[in-house]
Amino acid sequence: MIINEQCSIVSQREIADNIYELILRGELSSQMNEPGQFVHVKIASGYDPLLRRPISIANIDRENHEFTLIYRKDGRGTAILSSKKTSETVDILGPLGHGFPIEETNAGETVLLVGGGIGVPPLYELSKQLVKKGVNVLHVLGFQNEAVVFYEDKFKSLGSTYVTTTDGSYGTKGFVTDVIKELSFDTIYSCGPTAMLKAVEAEYASHKKVYVSLEERMGCGIGACFACVCHTADDPSGFSYKKVCTDGPVFKAGEVVL
Amino acid sequence: MIINEQCSIVSQREIADNIYELILRGELSSQMNEPGQFVHVKIASGYDPLLRRPISIANIDRENHEFTLIYRKDGRGTAILSSKKTSETVDILGPLGHGFPIEETNAGETVLLVGGGIGVPPLYELSKQLVKKGVNVLHVLGFQNEAVVFYEDKFKSLGSTYVTTTDGSYGTKGFVTDVIKELSFDTIYSCGPTAMLKAVEAEYASHKKVYVSLEERMGCGIGACFACVCHTADDPSGFSYKKVCTDGPVFKAGEVVL
Amino acid sequence: MNHLEIQLPGLHLKNPVMPASGCFGFGREFGGLYNLSDLGAIMIKATTAEPRFGNPTPRVAETAAGMLNAIGLQNPGLDGVMNKELPWLEQFNVPIIANVAGSTEEDYVEVAKRISTAANVHALELNISCPNVKTGGIAFGTIPEVAKSLTKKVKEVSAVPVYVKLSPNVTNIVEMAKAVEAGGADGLTMINTLLGMRLDLKTAKPILANKSGGLSGPAIKPVAIRMIHDVSQQVNIPIIGMGGIETAEDVIEFFYAGASAIAVGTANFVDPFVCPKIIKDLPELLDQLGFDHISECTGRSWK
Amino acid sequence: MNHLEIQLPGLHLKNPVMPASGCFGFGREFGGLYNLSDLGAIMIKATTAEPRFGNPTPRVAETAAGMLNAIGLQNPGLDGVMNKELPWLEQFNVPIIANVAGSTEEDYVEVAKRISTAANVHALELNISCPNVKTGGIAFGTIPEVAKSLTKKVKEVSAVPVYVKLSPNVTNIVEMAKAVEAGGADGLTMINTLLGMRLDLKTAKPILANKSGGLSGPAIKPVAIRMIHDVSQQVNIPIIGMGGIETAEDVIEFFYAGASAIAVGTANFVDPFVCPKIIKDLPELLDQLGFDHISECTGRSWK
Numbered sequence A, B: 001m002i003i004n005e006q007c008s009i010v011s012q013r014e015i016a017d018n019i020y021e022l023i024l025r026g027e028l029s030s031q032m033n034e035p036g037q038f039v040h041v042k043i044a045s046g047y048d049p050l051l052r053r054p055i056s057i058a059n060i061d062r063e064n065h066e067f068t069l070i071y072r073k074d075g076r077g078t079a080i081l082s083s084k085k086t087s088e089t090v091d092i093l094g095p096l097g098h099g100f101p102i103e104e105t106n107a108g109e110t111v112l113l114v115g116g117g118i119g120v121p122p123l124y125e126l127s128k129q130l131v132k133k134g135v136n137v138l139h140v141l142g143f144q145n146e147a148v149v150f151y152e153d154k155f156k157s158l159g160s161t162y163v164t165t166t167d168g169s170y171g172t173k174g175f176v177t178d179v180i181k182e183l184s185f186d187t188i189y190s191c192g193p194t195a196m197l198k199a200v201e202a203e204y205a206s207h208k209k210v211y212v213s214l215e216e217r218m219g220c221g222i223g224a225c226f227a228c229v230c231h232t233a234d235d236p237s238g239f240s241y242k243k244v245c246t247d248g249p250v251f252k253a254g255e256v257v258l
Numbered sequence C, D: 001m002n003h004l005e006i007q008l009p010g011l012h013l014k015n016p017v018m019p020a021s022g023c024f025g026f027g028r029e030f031g032g033l034y035n036l037s038d039l040g041a042i043m044i045k046a047t048t049a050e051p052r053f054g055n056p057t058p059r060v061a062e063t064a065a066g067m068l069n070a071i072g073l074q075n076p077g078l079d080g081v082m083n084k085e086l087p088w089l090e091q092f093n094v095p096i097i098a099n100v101a102g103s104t105e106e107d108y109v110e111v112a113k114r115i116s117t118a119a120n121v122h123a124l125e126l127n128i129s130c131p132n133v134k135t136g137g138i139a140f141g142t143i144p145e146v147a148k149s150l151t152k153k154v155k156e157v158s159a160v161p162v163y164v165k166l167s168p169n170v171t172n173i174v175e176m177a178k179a180v181e182a183g184g185a186d187g188l189t190m191i192n193t194l195l196g197m198r199l200d201l202k203t204a205k206p207i208l209a210n211k212s213g214g215l216s217g218p219a220i221k222p223v224a225i226r227m228i229h230d231v232s233q234q235v236n237i238p239i240i241g242m243g244g245i246e247t248a249e250d251v252i253e254f255f256y257a258g259a260s261a262i263a264v265g266t267a268n269f270v271d272p273f274v275c276p277k278i279i280k281d282l283p284e285l286l287d288q289l290g291f292d293h294i295s296e297c298t299g300r301s302w303k
């Protein structure tokens, strides 16, 4: 069920250059289950800024009624969000959308989680749930440079973790795809820039199970405004469509046009 | 000199029903001298709300680089201001305008300060300065009802203080003018609703020195936008005008059309 | 006593609050959040004769106290709306106002004729003002004679009263209003979005794939109030007002301006529960202001 | 190297940033806050043939991310401006753009003829778009032929280049722009304010004594960008852009849209130091974006 709640800030800290980890407490955590879902954040009351911001759920802690968002301070909205302090509240609508289908993987199989930049956060909750299920997880995480790498240790505690940076300042120099070549696995779950998702899909969708999480500018976040549609792959210039906010953000590779 | 400064909040408390006392610290306090001047407050960064709010200076404490604003929580801007906490800052432009001319009164004379509602605050700094100069001060302060009476004790410590309430729930029932009738004095300094100022002017301007502080909706607060003009009394329908923000807010009774 | 009940041509409204067209889809999503029967009415998304995919994405961009959209009238087409969406909405006790769009007079007439026969469609809203479609459309919303002729043609075929939705992107809104009134419109809805654009600082190009889009939200409220104030004094048909409404206070301001009912658009995206919230807040606000019935507010700014 | 110097008809600008007419008076107040010679130019308050008191107060009202004003062209009249205001401004090394207003063609011609001879007036800005004056004015800003004829007449008498200030309250802004270009305009300034209104919840009446007023501030920025984007592709004269500018980023967005210089209005009330601040911020922003000179930005959204 979708709930709108003023969640209190348990903690907020900058975990990498302009990357913030925000832990929130709210009853809507009880509705969270599927990794890869997102919440829609009203940054401030009033109209500055007006629209909500979609942010993925990075960690669910139902026991403590808490959940974690990890976001990059980017434009006006995330800048204001990053200035919020413990004891303040944040207006959250969620959980929204369909996440990664963990039922598509069985215990004992090997799964590759491929994240790029600010697409990495939802993979953390996903990895936790897969590990709990007995799946072997490999992580390939791509970042711009050393300063923006985050959560490497957390991922390492769940499975082998390979980090790449575009400028080579940390881990392997290059793109995630360079590393993936060397690995063997059954399924890919991926979230990150569209260019990365396209590369992954082009290379592996024909012979592996691949799931990708998309980003699109949103209005409502709940399926009503038609801001976030994409064409389906079987009808790329017709009327058939999927909404990223409700049909996604996670799609099976080949389902929609990237 | 007019200065624009982020002043830090020393304290903020509700001193009567929806009436807040906000003490700020800033270097621009060193520019404050004239009682009856005001500051122009940017409530929040960004555009919610967009315009500054004019608020009178209620107390100047140059030694501690502090000054006090007293305001009523009224619309959107003052509501947001009232939620600000110690350690936050407020964007202040000031000091602005021309205040009460204390040089018009000599030591030993008796002065009547007449305040109505949220027009009372600037009279406090005025009274302090007059007392320091050796002037006898009488205060007549009118409020709606008991719940919104404030600063009575502070005024009492400076001179005789008469409080009226419209509904009679505290002090004398009725209007300030009912009490003034009974008193003798040389000069009136007054600030409050236009109806009150008009009554005071009509009754006393012909035979006493009377000064009134006006309110008008403002754009710039510094004389550039012509939002706050009023006609001069000697040319009530002509081109001649005064600006409340820079020529006022305090005028000699009879100078401008109320 | 009910303070909010309103009678308008074709519409018996429990309350004068309804979601604006395009901001509520066909109700399904909000139906999962609250009971749609609580609403005064529902203005469903624009319906065209054929299904449309609409414009490429990005389709929305944020602006100061507003947003731009260029959805481009995406909809499942007349058949889809008649066969799937309207029947689904029948489970609720709420009148539907069907927003009708097209590129030619024939398009409008075809859609109006069929959709007005649906059991729960109590009125049509002629969308002659959508800024986001390239072909033809613009003349309907900006040339009085063209608007009048279209209104007439649609009136001839419609089984229910016809409201015409006015565009604010005109020099003389009163002239447009009078033209569609002369064409037989039973009511007006106003305003649609203002034409606007945002550019990306890094690419220098428009953020919207369609380049320009329609500006909605609190930013346009003063424009809407001004237009409704001017138009309501010059026509004898009721106005459903919209443009930036977020609160019960905003609703009263629109009534004062001259509206007889209102619609909420963009605010549904900010707070999906905003319509029931406004409906809940209105009676107390009316009490505070000393009105027995909301209809007493209509046109008070100039009466 | 100077990244900000701009040449426009009649204007050699140290930088393309100037206060907009009506938002800076005649400079005196801001002259007490910073050195006016730092500005690219100054657009002074509208001057009419005779002194005007303007409208009754309240003259301003706040709206979401904007404000309404109905000052009503208060000014000391042509004599006052010529004898007192312009001579005072001569102490600064800054070109003045004189905003010219009136109710009849003769008014405009009279003011234009004399004010254009002042030593520091380097250009005129024909204000054919002020929404706050009752008599006549509106036709000049909304009927292409009328605007063209007025432009022609003023051009005949003006000793300096003439910029025409366009109103956004029209159906077809491109048509208006082309008309004044055909009338001989040397440049355009756009946009003036949108017509708007606010009502008081308690009294039900308009907050402005004049009832309606001009909407300015960040709220109207997307409308300005859209209009400059459309017009700049259709005319061969430069545009000074305005409407909601608050930051150096906003300036670049206006240049991308098609402006060759910009003016800052409402933001001067919010932050009286905003113009020098923007001028200071621009070079670094240009660096970041990889431009050598700000003129490279002009029209990038469509080039």
Ligand SMILES: Cc1cc2nc3c(=O)[nH]c(=O)nc-3n(C[C@H](O)[C@H](O)[C@H](O)COP(=O)(O)OP(=O)(O)OC[C@H]3O[C@@H](n4cnc5c(N)ncnc54)[C@H](O)[C@@H]3O)c2cc1C
Pocket (backbone or CB within 6 Å): A038, A049, A051, A052, A053, A054, A055, A056, A057, A070, A071, A072, A073, A074, A075, A076, A077, A078, A079, A118, A121, A122, A214, A215, A216, A217, A218, A249, C061, C062
């Ligand atoms: C399903 C989904 C999940 C996301 N999860 C995360 C996450 O976990 N961490 C994270 O840092 N970011 C995430 N993003 C991106 C995030 O929404 C944007 O970074 C954020 O909206 C930018 O807001 P802003 O106010 O800082 O930027 P501004 O540029 O001021 O935003 C202006 C408008 O554009 C929209 N916008 C800007 N960038 C994006 C974008 N990349 N995607 C969608 N809308 C955008 C904003 O929502 C807003 O409406 C996610 C996006 C989607 C669609």
Ligand SMILES: Cc1cc2nc3c(=O)[nH]c(=O)nc-3n(C[C@H](O)[C@H](O)[C@H](O)COP(=O)(O)OP(=O)(O)OC[C@H]3O[C@@H](n4cnc5c(N)ncnc54)[C@H](O)[C@@H]3O)c2cc1C
Pocket (backbone or CB within 6 Å): B038, B049, B051, B052, B053, B054, B055, B056, B057, B070, B071, B072, B073, B074, B075, B076, B077, B078, B079, B118, B121, B122, B214, B215, B216, B217, B218, B249, D061, D062
């Ligand atoms: C010179 C001067 C001194 C003042 N001193 C004080 C003071 O010491 N304490 C105090 O409580 N109030 C004072 N006021 C009134 C105060 O400015 C308003 O109460 C305040 O602006 C309301 O803002 P808001 O956001 O709460 O209301 P809103 O209604 O949201 O404000 C909307 C707009 O209207 C303007 N506005 C609304 N009411 C007034 C008003 N009465 N006067 C001028 N502008 C108004 C606001 O500034 C804003 O631009 C003073 C006004 C002036 C002109």
Ligand SMILES: Cc1cc2nc3c(=O)[nH]c(=O)nc-3n(C[C@H](O)[C@H](O)[C@H](O)COP(=O)(O)O)c2cc1C
Pocket (backbone or CB within 6 Å): A219, A225, C020, C021, C022, C023, C045, C046, C069, C071, C073, C099, C127, C130, C165, C191, C192, C193, C215, C216, C217, C218, C220, C242, C243, C244, C245, C263, C264, C265, C266, C267
């Ligand atoms: C995303 C979006 C889609 C819209 N689609 C339509 C539409 O299909 N038909 C229509 O007549 N108006 C449409 N509108 C305009 C709204 O119905 C409304 O007139 C306008 O947004 C002003 O109201 P608001 O400020 O409350 O949003 C749309 C508006 C938005 C924001």
Ligand SMILES: Cc1cc2nc3c(=O)[nH]c(=O)nc-3n(C[C@H](O)[C@H](O)[C@H](O)COP(=O)(O)O)c2cc1C
Pocket (backbone or CB within 6 Å): B219, B225, D020, D021, D022, D023, D045, D046, D069, D071, D073, D099, D127, D130, D165, D191, D192, D193, D215, D216, D217, D218, D220, D242, D243, D244, D245, D263, D264, D265, D266, D267
């Ligand atoms: C208080 C005020 C007074 C104005 N007076 C004039 C004027 O006298 N002449 C004119 O051409 N424009 C006038 N304008 C319009 C501005 O010059 C400018 O075009 C408009 O406000 C949009 O810019 P902004 O959003 O930056 O304010 C005035 C605007 C305001 C807010």
Ligand code: FES
Pocket (backbone or CB within 6 Å): A217, A218, A219, A220, A221, A222, A223, A224, A225, A226, A227, A228, A229, A243, A244, A245, A246
């Ligand atoms: S964001 Fe509104 S439909 Fe997806």
Ligand code: FES
Pocket (backbone or CB within 6 Å): B217, B218, B219, B220, B221, B222, B223, B224, B225, B226, B227, B228, B229, B243, B244, B245, B246
């Ligand atoms: S508020 Fe601008 S002149 Fe007084």
